[in-house]
Amino acid sequence: MALEVKIKKKCSNFMLNVEFALQNGILGVLGASGCGKSMTLKCIAGIETPDEGRIVLNxxxxxxxEKKINLPPQRRNVGYLFQNYALFPHMNVEENILAGVRAKNRQAVLDRYSEIFHLQDLRKLYPRNLSGGQQQRVALARIFASEPDILMLDEPFSALDDFLKWQVEIELRDILKLYTGNILFVSHNRDEIYRFCDEVAVLSQGRVTAFTTKKNLFEKPQTLEASKLSGCKNHSRIVEIDEYTVQATDWNVTLKLPVPIAGKYSYIGIRAHEIKICQAVEGENTFAFTIEQIIENIFSIIFMVRAQNGMAMIRVEFDKAYWHNDKQVSDTIYLQLSGSHLFLLTQ
Structure with a gap:
């Protein structure tokens, strides 16, 4: 096992209590701001000390x-890319890179990573003279030059604007191919997690609420929190009627399921783009809704709809290019919540 983490630490508003293992590849840690993602990385790096537990790397x-072992950060050999990159402002690019080098042939290491990260022409510049993308490349060059046993990226794009973020993301994908070790990738952005990671640990209020492959997380999430973080906007509490039928109490509709219920579930979910618009009530799980809001995005249309006596609205989203209807607020619209797109969730 490359990395094993089982720690507890009292934080200001919750108890961090995480347990996970990374065998190989890139593990994404997905969670909302303030859920304990960065604290987990800091505990692994030795910047923060857990109250109890165990961390094993390779x-x-x-x-x-229990054994009173707590290696200082400089002995852990962990490569940690901070959100703000944490470059030394009084050092130029080459001095920042060399700050992480322990090898004897320091000049050769500097030359190598300056070339890999395209920093040859920037070596005498200071961090204040660099763009956000350039600063990230310098921070990564410093980490790579230290030859860490694991690479940890903490919200690597949070300091960048949207245009620069996409450019830097493309560069980072190529750079990470050069790293042969394991990677922890922390983000609150589900798209970043999907594009970069192999497996995902979902963190909520200091606890891992789901640990799965990225494909399973986005296709069939198992918990309400995992479903929300994967981007699903439509959830309702449910009451089981029989093994194939549930009442979605928040939406006030009765839904048929394609397979029998196996387990105790509290919620049901469906993604906004997987709801089908129909001409009338036709077929299973098709209902009449009233349009309460119409939201126009650049490339899509969102309808916020409610069934009769429903407590919660349902969000329906579709490509604007394929919509040629004249529906207005307060109109009736018929929607099919196909059983193949519904997923049952635990709390």
């Missing part, structure tokens, strides 16, 4: 509260 114990 069979080397970094922290063990």
């Amino acid at each position: 069979d080397r114990v970094l922290f063990d509260s």
Whole structure:
């Protein structure tokens, strides 16, 4: 096992209590702001100390509260890319890169990583003279030059504007191919997690509420929190009627399921783009709704609809290019919530 983490730490508004293992590849840690993602990385790096638990990296114990082991950050050999990149402002680019180099042939290492990260012409510049993308490349060059046992990226694009973010993301994808070790990728952005990661640990209020492949997370999330973080906007509490039928109490509709219910579930979900618009009530799980809001995006249309006596609205989204109807607020619209697109969720 490349990385094993089982720690507890009292934070200001919750108890961080995480347990996960990384065998190989890129593990995404997905969660809302303030859920404990960065604190988890800081505990692994040795910047913060857990109250109890154990952290093992490549069979080397970094922290063990029972055995009183707590290696200092400089002995953990962890490459940590901070959100703000944490470059030394009083050092130029080459001095920042060399700050992480322990090898004897320091000049050769500097030359190599300056070339890999396209920093040859920037080596005498200071961080204040660099763009956000250039600063990230310098921070990554410093980490790579230190030859870490694991690479940890903490919200690597949070400091960038949308245009620069996409450019830097493309560069980072190529750069990460050069790294042969394991990677922890922390983000609150589901799209970043999907594009970069192999597996995903969903973190909520300091706890891992789901650990799965990225495909399973987005196709069939298992928990309400995982579903929300994967981007699903439509959820309702449910009451089981029989093994194939549930009452979605918040939407006030009765839904048929394609397979029998196996387990205790509290919620049901469906993604906005997987709801089908119909001409009338036709077929299973098709209902009449009233349009309460119409929201126009650049490339899509969103209808916020409600069934009769429903407590919660349902969001329906579709490509604007394929919509040629004249529906207005307060009109009736017929929607099919296909059983193949519904997913049952635990709390």
